Amino acid sequence: MNTTCAIFLLSALAVALAGNAAAADRPDVNYDEAKVGELTLPDPLTFSNGKPVKNVKAWQQKRRPEIVKLFETHMQGRSPGKPAALSFQQIETDPQALGGKATRKQITVYFTADKTGPSMDILLYLPNQAIKPVPVFLGPNFGGNHAVNTDPGIKLSQRWMRDDKEKTVVNNRATEKARGKEAGRWPIETILDRGYAVATIYYGDLEPDSTNGWTQGIRGYYLAQQGKTEFAPDDWGAIGAWAWGLSRAMDYLETDRAIDASRVAIMGHSRLGKTALWAGAQDERFAIVISNDSGEGGAALSRRWFGETVGIMNKSFPHWFNDNYKRYSTNVPALPVDAHLLLALMAPRPVYVASAEEDRWADPRGEFLAAKNAEPVYRLFGLEGLGVSEMPGTNQPVGKTIGYHIRTGKHDVTDYDWAQYLNFADRHFNKTKR
Ligand code: GCU
Numbered sequence: 001m002n003t004t005c006a007i008f009l010l011s012a013l014a015v016a017l018a019g020n021a022a023a024a025d026r027p028d029v030n031y032d033e034a035k036v037g038e039l040t041l042p043d044p045l046t047f048s049n050g051k052p053v054k055n056v057k058a059w060q061q062k063r064r065p066e067i068v069k070l071f072e073t074h075m076q077g078r079s080p081g082k083p084a085a086l087s088f089q090q091i092e093t094d095p096q097a098l099g100g101k102a103t104r105k106q107i108t109v110y111f112t113a114d115k116t117g118p119s120m121d122i123l124l125y126l127p128n129q130a131i132k133p134v135p136v137f138l139g140p141n142f143g144g145n146h147a148v149n150t151d152p153g154i155k156l157s158q159r160w161m162r163d164d165k166e167k168t169v170v171n172n173r174a175t176e177k178a179r180g181k182e183a184g185r186w187p188i189e190t191i192l193d194r195g196y197a198v199a200t201i202y203y204g205d206l207e208p209d210s211t212n213g214w215t216q217g218i219r220g221y222y223l224a225q226q227g228k229t230e231f232a233p234d235d236w237g238a239i240g241a242w243a244w245g246l247s248r249a250m251d252y253l254e255t256d257r258a259i260d261a262s263r264v265a266i267m268g269h270s271r272l273g274k275t276a277l278w279a280g281a282q283d284e285r286f287a288i289v290i291s292n293d294s295g296e297g298g299a300a301l302s303r304r305w306f307g308e309t310v311g312i313m314n315k316s317f318p319h320w321f322n323d324n325y326k327r328y329s330t331n332v333p334a335l336p337v338d339a340h341l342l343l344a345l346m347a348p349r350p351v352y353v354a355s356a357e358e359d360r361w362a363d364p365r366g367e368f369l370a371a372k373n374a375e376p377v378y379r380l381f382g383l384e385g386l387g388v389s390e391m392p393g394t395n396q397p398v399g400k401t402i403g404y405h406i407r408t409g410k411h412d413v414t415d416y417d418w419a420q421y422l423n424f425a426d427r428h429f430n431k432t433k434r
Helices: 003-025 056-076 188-193 218-225 238-253 271-282 310-316 323-328 339-344 364-380 415-429
Strands: 087-097 102-110 119-127 134-141 197-202 259-269 288-292 351-356 402-407
Touching: 056 238, 056 271, 056 323, 056 339, 056 364, 102 238, 119 134, 119 188, 119 238, 134 238, 134 271, 134 415, 188 197, 188 415, 197 238, 218 238, 238 259, 238 271, 259 271, 259 415, 271 288, 271 339, 288 415, 310 323, 339 364, 351 364, 351 415, 364 402, 402 415
Parallel strands: 134 197, 134 259, 259 288, 288 351, 351 402
Antiparallel strands: 087 102, 102 119, 119 197
């Protein structure tokens, strides 16, 4: 080999290595498909020791728990179970709410025996026309229960509120002006007309969404109970706390005779979509799990270098996931899990992933590919997942047991999104052809 050739080879190697390093370290946001590179994903149907998962029993009894543990250790953290002293108090009811369409119930869930201790409020609307027990859509909200509808009967939350500019100011209390602020994302009347109940909880009841929010939330409470002042690297993060709240809402729904607890669909948007997915992964009582624009740390593949990255998210929102997750900020390929495994944890239950065309930050293609790569687990159960091999065009919902759409427009929850969720739930809960 002559010198020129050797120098050429060495510099080609250096370029190749630099290319890999750029993809691995995710130094900044990429929106160029050409730079994404090849994807190598952990195989859902191969155990950590390299052995194949051969049947449903091996998946359910061994591989599934192995994946849950990997998520707990490296990303989400471990959450406590149902508190022994959990109790419910119906604080209000109106059988003629929303112009007679619904029965409104508001329930306080106390997490401990101490009624001045940590608690959350559930807002529940039951469709008056429907035969009970009814299926229900349960979702966390960003603005307090009073924000999901202008209904003056909804208790005005007295907790921490996000301010309008999204600065997470603790002690920023809600005013009457905030009623119905988030109503565009909650077409409650439409959902009721389709025969479903709607239940919601305010995520700030569990923990204010800021780096020091834990000091005023359920995680801080548990930490103090253990006599500790610092979280362990695999302790839960804020997303774990919000997801835990959804399971506690489920505990209540199981006690309400008007609700069919075997038909509870959870839906969350964005960071609350990440929350819904983690809740659905841990708690198999949720019969359908829906992610709306959840993106990085939710339905989007972290290994795909497009839009938000693990590093960027860990920097902006260090409280969302556990401390171990910070190790992967500059080394995503070393992460033992990824979004397709999170979706696969829902199997055999139906799961729906929704993206928005202009929401490139959340990486729509990465969300579709996660859904696609969860399919082998559904197939193991003899179920069809997406039923398509290519990403569909905008506003063309696809899917059998895994639903997917990318709609036109921005990062948000729209009536179009809800129309798809209602059809999906009808198909799976009521076996209709919609
Ligand atoms: C930010 C964040 C996302 C998150 C979103 C939201 O954009 O980077 O990860 O999903 O907020 O929750 O609205």
